[in-house]
Amino acid sequence: MEVTTKSMPYGDWKDNEYIEGMVNELKANGVNVVVGSLDKLINWGRSNSIWPLTFATSCCGIEFISLGAARYDMARFGWEVARSSPRQADFMMVAGTIVHRMAPVVRRLYDQLAEPKYVIATGGCAISGGPFRHSYHVVKGVGEIIPVDVYCPGCPPRPEAMIYAIMQLSRKIKVERFFGGVNRQEKQQDFLKNHPLDKMTD
Amino acid sequence: MANLQAIVAEKFPEAEIVNGETLELNVPDAKWHSLATMLKDEFGFDNLTALIGMDWGDLLGVVYYLTNTSTWEMVRVKVTTADRVKPMLHSITDLYAVAGIYEREVYDFYGIIFINHPDMRRLFLRNDWVGFPFRKDYDANPEVNPVRLDHEKVDDVTVSYVETAPGKIEKRKVEIFSPEQFVVNIGPQHPATHGVLRLRTAVDGETITKIDLYLGYIHRGIEKLCEGLTYPQTLHFTDRLDYLSAMINRHALCLCVEKAMNIEVPRRAQVIRVMMDELMRISSHLLAIGTFCMDLGATTMLFYPLRERETILDILERTTGARMTFNYNCIGGVIADLDPNFQTDVKKLLEIMPKAIKEYNKVFTGNVIAHNRMDGVGVLSDPDAKDYNCTGPTGRASGWACDIRKRHPYGIYSELQFEEVVRHEGDSMARFKARISEMEQSCRILAQLVDQIPEGDICAKVPKIIKLPEGHWFQQVEACRGAFGVYIESAGGNQPLRVKFNSPGFCLAGAVDHLTRGEKIADLITIGGSLDYVVPDIDR
Numbered sequence A: 001m002e003v004t005t006k007s008m009p010y011g012d013w014k015d016n017e018y019i020e021g022m023v024n025e026l027k028a029n030g031v032n033v034v035v036g037s038l039d040k041l042i043n044w045g046r047s048n049s050i051w052p053l054t055f056a057t058s059c060c061g062i063e064f065i066s067l068g069a070a071r072y073d074m075a076r077f078g079w080e081v082a083r084s085s086p087r088q089a090d091f092m093m094v095a096g097t098i099v100h101r102m103a104p105v106v107r108r109l110y111d112q113l114a115e116p117k118y119v120i121a122t123g124g125c126a127i128s129g130g131p132f133r134h135s136y137h138v139v140k141g142v143g144e145i146i147p148v149d150v151y152c153p154g155c156p157p158r159p160e161a162m163i164y165a166i167m168q169l170s171r172k173i174k175v176e177r178f179f180g181g182v183n184r185q186e187k188q189q190d191f192l193k194n195h196p197l198d199k200m201t202d
Numbered sequence B: 001m002a003n004l005q006a007i008v009a010e011k012f013p014e015a016e017i018v019n020g021e022t023l024e025l026n027v028p029d030a031k032w033h034s035l036a037t038m039l040k041d042e043f044g045f046d047n048l049t050a051l052i053g054m055d056w057g058d059l060l061g062v063v064y065y066l067t068n069t070s071t072w073e074m075v076r077v078k079v080t081t082a083d084r085v086k087p088m089l090h091s092i093t094d095l096y097a098v099a100g101i102y103e104r105e106v107y108d109f110y111g112i113i114f115i116n117h118p119d120m121r122r123l124f125l126r127n128d129w130v131g132f133p134f135r136k137d138y139d140a141n142p143e144v145n146p147v148r149l150d151h152e153k154v155d156d157v158t159v160s161y162v163e164t165a166p167g168k169i170e171k172r173k174v175e176i177f178s179p180e181q182f183v184v185n186i187g188p189q190h191p192a193t194h195g196v197l198r199l200r201t202a203v204d205g206e207t208i209t210k211i212d213l214y215l216g217y218i219h220r221g222i223e224k225l226c227e228g229l230t231y232p233q234t235l236h237f238t239d240r241l242d243y244l245s246a247m248i249n250r251h252a253l254c255l256c257v258e259k260a261m262n263i264e265v266p267r268r269a270q271v272i273r274v275m276m277d278e279l280m281r282i283s284s285h286l287l288a289i290g291t292f293c294m295d296l297g298a299t300t301m302l303f304y305p306l307r308e309r310e311t312i313l314d315i316l317e318r319t320t321g322a323r324m325t326f327n328y329n330c331i332g333g334v335i336a337d338l339d340p341n342f343q344t345d346v347k348k349l350l351e352i353m354p355k356a357i358k359e360y361n362k363v364f365t366g367n368v369i370a371h372n373r374m375d376g377v378g379v380l381s382d383p384d385a386k387d388y389n390c391t392g393p394t395g396r397a398s399g400w401a402c403d404i405r406k407r408h409p410y411g412i413y414s415e416l417q418f419e420e421v422v423r424h425e426g427d428s429m430a431r432f433k434a435r436i437s438e439m440e441q442s443c444r445i446l447a448q449l450v451d452q453i454p455e456g457d458i459c460a461k462v463p464k465i466i467k468l469p470e471g472h473w474f475q476q477v478e479a480c481r482g483a484f485g486v487y488i489e490s491a492g493g494n495q496p497l498r499v500k501f502n503s504p505g506f507c508l509a510g511a512v513d514h515l516t517r518g519e520k521i522a523d524l525i526t527i528g529g530s531l532d533y534v535v536p537d538i539d540r
């Protein structure tokens, strides 16, 4: 089964085995992987109009601005509606270093996103703390505080790399019924269990 | 200066006077405030350029750099205390407005309490943070300060340590916001604060009555990280401070190390550095005016400047291989030679730019909406600019000729012909126009140099292991947002004892409260955009 997006031919993806491997694994385990046409339609719509939450803390955020400008023009793909309110956004592009003081804010923004929600960790800092990993005030990757769907490496990643990352996300959304949804939702539940909300004040 | 030296020796016999890079005065804390008053009132040192917290192991203290803005002489003052449990020094906030924010930073990092400072709270770190991270004996164990997911309590009350009689200190509670005041929280995640700045804003109807600034939402502890690295390893952090003037920041750090080691940089490298700096300046101003206009609702004016910015990024990318964090300057010169097409590319850019600037002016500058939003909004007077240490286009739009390229020329700037853009209105429109004119001047510099790049080495011969002698050095350059200073103190060896990046954005942020009082809340966006601070540069 070919999983691709409209803007990129199937053969151009470098990691088809990975996404298909996951489908096959689920099939082997007896999970039903036939999507109904209604699901297909919903997922088609969802994956083609994912709206990012503008969440840029530092250098990587500037490349995100470039992505929105005429040259890289993310409007081509239906992602240009960058929202400033998490209530209206589908995914969070965490672009930049996350520090201790920011951590509760990131978590709150994530909690405020409406389901289904996704996270892309953009740049070395969001993935692991990047060049500032050894600092006393830097979170070693945003994965420590919220679940991440796609990692986009670079310092900063080029806008092309960001396009690739968002496409990767829409591919995952397309087959959400198979594994994206199932696996990730579970992960999210586990995650919330390990990071209980009642510890949060305010 | 000789005169000053004699008078200080006479009036302050306790002071130790050293003739170093600048005149250096070491005074005991008890005399510091009266010395500062004299320096300001009688010798015209009306600008506090830098205030640097220090930990020498046995002593804690502060190093001050003061500038006389008419002669551009500098003097360095050092004040120390041996008390590590409850160190206290006298504040100079009553003399220099910018000291208010500088001293809070030192309190946050070193735990030094400033007597008579009106607001002794942490600035960058959470108010429940344990310890003072810049002290040499700080416990960096992550269990002491784990990543906390609970929200910190906001404070409406702060403390101040007031000296009631000589030697008698009293701790007092000071109200930040009274219970009647209506406080709106803006940021840290807000599309128009230009990054993760948080402003607690008290409003009366639509009028701003006070702003309480919260920093540290991108405080990465860069200066502390530098203390554990060798000099070449510290270089890459400068690109990530103010990423929009990456080349210039790195130029500053390289200059500072070169000054300490007496390295002569080859002419070719010097020319390349200046050209790169000016390209950087144009690209930064393009983004600055673009995002500023977008904040005011003019989306087209974001896309036009970004189009030209991409041309510049292409030029930089062909030589350095990166679009943003270039890692191009190195100690002794630059790391790689120019791309063979560099000169043709720059010439092409120089053809585009005048047309583009004309276009911006046509689309936006003359626009009646732009005038209504920007004229007379957020006026900063010339004395206030010096008092708050607002340099760069902001200071120059207020009539303060503070271009480091002219005042303390470095590299080959003294040989170049360009004008310092000085305007006198001091409002948001003036800051906007100053940036546009500066781009024209940068183009002029590029035009002078593009055919004059000499042949030769791109990097001087430097030792494999870079060691600095014992001492301290301060180097300023003109970054895109103002005077960027690097202070290095070394105890010998290949690692610094202290590195301080004295960033222009930090002072600009410190002036926000002053600039916005009495303005409408919508003008906060205009003022913030026109100051054009970059938050990682503020927070470091």
Ligand code: SF4
Pocket: A058, A059, A060, A061, A095, A096, A097, A122, A123, A124, A125, A126, A130, A131, A154, A155, A156, A157, B240, B325
């Ligand atoms: S990954 Fe690099 S470019 Fe991105 S925020 Fe971190 S330091 Fe900046």
